[in-house]
Amino acid sequence: MSSKILLCKTDAVSDGAPLNVNVEGFPSLAVYELDGDYFATDNLCTHGNAMLTDGYQEGEEIECPFHGGAFNIKTGEPTAFPCQVAIKSYPVTVENNEIYLVSA
Amino acid sequence: MAVTDAKGVVIIGANLAGGRAAEALRTAGYEGAITLIGDETELPYERPPLSKEVLTEPDTLPAQFYILDSADYAENNIDLRLGVRAERLDTVGQKVELSDGSEVAFEQVILATGARVRRLNIEGSDLKGIHYLRTLEDARALSEELKPGARIGFIGMGVIGAEVAASARKRGCEVITIEPLEIPMARALGPRFGAWLAQVHREEGVDVRLGCGVSSILGEQGRVNGVILNDGEQVDLDALVVGIGVIPNLELAEAAGLEIDNGIVVNEFAQTSNPAIYAVGDVANSPLYFGGRGRCETYQNAQDQAIFAARAIAGQAEPYLKPQWFWTDQFDINIQVLGDVISDAEVVIRGDENSRQFSAFFVQDNLIRGLLTVNQAKDMGAGRRLLERSIPVDTVALADVNIDLRQLLKKTA
Incomplete structure (x- = not known):
């Protein structure tokens, strides 16, 4: 059985302005928008102690504010050094202008 | 001993720049042999934590301390030679001679020989309890001194002095910093924010002495126990940390006849005056973003210039020209x-x-x-x-x- 966990309203996040969301049972999450689609990943960089939502989103990429590494917001895969370990990405669904994390 | 048959890229310096270069060669699809040579016995590692986490949390190494796991070298077919020095670069015979007597043939070389600390040469400089910081071994030895209440003196308040001073305060040490310039980290932060940083250190309980030098080092039974400042004041100490800059390791390049000018002179592709030889990181004198040339002693430069050099060798040359960027963490x-x-x-x-x-x-x-x-x-x-x-x-x-x-x-x- 999968369950849905409310993250935020769709208008709380926009392309280039990802949002930090804290929900019970998960580490801090980053929620992104790109071309009308929404994505969620862990917010803590796997390299330094930085929140990715303080970084710079450029298209599919979020750049870490600390050391310039980057991740793909859709897959969590690292795309620039020094980041080498993927961040976790989560499936989301949108209903009634609300973004939900789909949890297995 | 035999010369390794397959000619490929030999990277001299198993550090951030060297490790990233090896990795980036494979990422760029380079299929030739890669040999990575370093005189330290550790796998290539990140130096930024040496002045911070390694000192403040000495019992464990920080996560992702190593550039690559040991298995990654085998997986990427990178021949890692640790604990050996490259003694000579034979540009005619296209081989590198190592301190263990072996030789490695090359098509291209990436010199990531870095820099070594500048040492004091006043009386007392060879006493025990005087520390420099460049390697993991240095950091571990220094960490032993940072006991609560220990009086730690610093000569030089550049980035190393300032960061280690902050770490020493975190460990509960009494800290005095002695900097000959009127501003700490002046070269990195400029006058206004260097002065701002001095104020932060004072708020954190550091005794910051600016425009001040050390005229002699005092010792007892072979160990440092104080310094005399050039105004005559005597300061009692349990240990002394010296951070007065670095000297680029140019010997190999000089002997190979490469063009040198405060560093190995390279073009925007990190190529030296010999097109088969590249130089990256602290040791390279490169074109700068706002014009002119210089050496950049930063993490970002070591990493990025290494990656650009690797890509150039793999046939994906792009000019490397980025504004300088660095960070420091203190308190x-x-x-x-x-x-x-x-x-x-x-x-x-x-x-x-x-x-x-x-x-x-x-x-x-x-x-x-x-x-x-x-x-x-x-x-x-x-x-x-x-x-x-x-x-x-x-x-x-x-x-x-x-x-x-x-x-x-x-x-x-």
């Missing part, structure tokens, strides 16, 4: 510096300069030339793009924390 403060913050540009403060969170933009002719952030790394992403894209800025808007910097990018994009 509860993360400072990042991008571009040129030393020039006499107009300084636009975004936030409160008297707090520990603000950004300072260095603006000349409506263009951002430099950016310094204090616990405000999130301004760096947009700030870097404003600088690199040469987007004219309105200084009033820059200073207005209610205006999202990303809006300034879009306006003229």
Whole structure:
């Protein structure tokens, strides 16, 4: 059985302005928008102690504010050094202008 | 001993630059042999934690301390030779001679020989209890000294002195820093924010002495126990940390006849005066973003120049020209510096300069030339793009924390 966990309203996040969301049972999450689609990943960089939502989103990429590494917001895969370990990405669904994390 | 048959790339320096170069060669699809040579016995590792986590949490190494896991070298077919020195670069015979008597043939060489610490040469310099910081071994030895209440003196308050002083305070040490210039980290932060940093250190209980030198080092039974300042004051100490800069390791390059000028002279592709030989990181004298040339002793430069050199060898040459960027972590403060913050540009403060969170933009002719952030790394992403894209800025808007910097990018994009 999968369950849905409310993250935020769709208008709380926009392309280039990802949002930090804290929900019970998960580490801090980053929620992104790109071309009308929404994505969620862990917010803590796997390299330094930085929140990715303080970084710079450029298209599919979020750049870490600390050391310039980057991740793909859709897959969590690292795309620039020094980041080498993927961040976790989560499936989301949108209903009634609300973004939900789909949890297995 | 035999010369390794397959000619490929030999990387000299098993450090951040060397490790990244090896990795980037494979990422770029390079299929030849790669040999990575280093005189330390450790796998290539990150040096930034040596002045911070390795000192403040000495029992464990920080996560991702090593550039690559040992298995990654085998998996990527990288021949790692640790604990050996490259003794000679034979550019005619195209081979490198190693200290264990073996030789490695090459098609290209990447020199990532880095720098070594500059040592004191006044009386008492060879006493025990005097520490320098460059390697993991140095950091571990220094960490042993940082006992609560220990009196730790610092000669030099550059980035190493300032970071280690902060770590020593965190360990509960009494700290005195002795810096000959009137400003700490002057070369990195410029006068205004260097002075700002001195104030932070004083607030954190560091006895900061500026415009002050050491005339002699005192010892007892072979161990340092104090210094005499050049105004005659005697300071009792349990240990002394010396951070007075580094000297590039040029010997191999010099002997190979490469062009040298305060570093190995390279072009925008990290190529030396011998096109088969590249030099990257601290040791390279490279074209600079705002013109001229220089050596950059930063993490970002070591990493990025190595990657660009690797790509050039793999047939994907692109000029490497980025504004200088570095960060430092001291106490509860993360400072990042991008571009040129030393020039006499107009300084636009975004936030409160008297707090520990603000950004300072260095603006000349409506263009951002430099950016310094204090616990405000999130301004760096947009700030870097404003600088690199040469987007004219309105200084009033820059200073207005209610205006999202990303809006300034879009306006003229």
